[in-house]
Amino acid sequence: MKRSKQYILIALCALLLMACGTKRRAVSTDAASAEPGAPAWHTCLMQGVQLTVTTDEERLSATATMQVVRDSMLIISVMPMLGIEMLRVEATPTLLTVIDKIHGQYGQAEYTALNRKLVPAVNWDVLQQLCSAELPTGSEKTHMRFVYDGRKTLDLNVVYPTRQLDVPVRMNAQKLQKYQKIDISKWL
Numbered sequence: 001m002k003r004s005k006q007y008i009l010i011a012l013c014a015l016l017l018m019a020c021g022t023k024r025r026a027v028s029t030d031a032a033s034a035e036p037g038a039p040a041w042h043t044c045l046m047q048g049v050q051l052t053v054t055t056d057e058e059r060l061s062a063t064a065t066m067q068v069v070r071d072s073m074l075i076i077s078v079m080p081m082l083g084i085e086m087l088r089v090e091a092t093p094t095l096l097t098v099i100d101k102i103h104g105q106y107g108q109a110e111y112t113a114l115n116r117k118l119v120p121a122v123n124w125d126v127l128q129q130l131c132s133a134e135l136p137t138g139s140e141k142t143h144m145r146f147v148y149d150g151r152k153t154l155d156l157n158v159v160y161p162t163r164q165l166d167v168p169v170r171m172n173a174q175k176l177q178k179y180q181k182i183d184i185s186k187w188l
Helices: 002-026 029-033 111-117 124-131
Strands: 043-054 059-069 073-079 087-091 095-100 105-110 141-148 152-159
Touching: 059 124, 073 124, 105 111
Parallel strands: none
Antiparallel strands: 043 059, 043 152, 059 073, 073 087, 087 095, 095 105, 141 152
């Protein structure tokens, strides 16, 4: 039970870490590359994204698929081995849901709750830019270091594959009835 809580916490922190590390760099992307009033893409799909999260206690590596429907929803599907989805992160402009499929649990939080111990704050726009690889420094890879709760160090490495724009994506939200909801507010 304790291990599953750590796994969900690390996944949630990894997602937040990715967002926090790209905020400063991602602000100018739309202004430089898109025409005024016209989005550059509607859907984005990236398969084979390599994620590595290193904390003070452990190191986790996994392959992920990122799917985004602009201004609507994004899904990060984490598959550490054999292409089996073990962890899923679903985000909307107001809510993050982390589903631990191995232990049959999920947790949900709004951005305001997540930002209590994070600096800078995480928001939808930053997550959307991250999951569509709209990074002004290039879309191949990124490395970030983050301190959560004033003392926990997280390092994140993300290696992006080629992104596919305006392709059909399957954005079915996971049916949560078969999972046990856990209260993640005690970690935030």
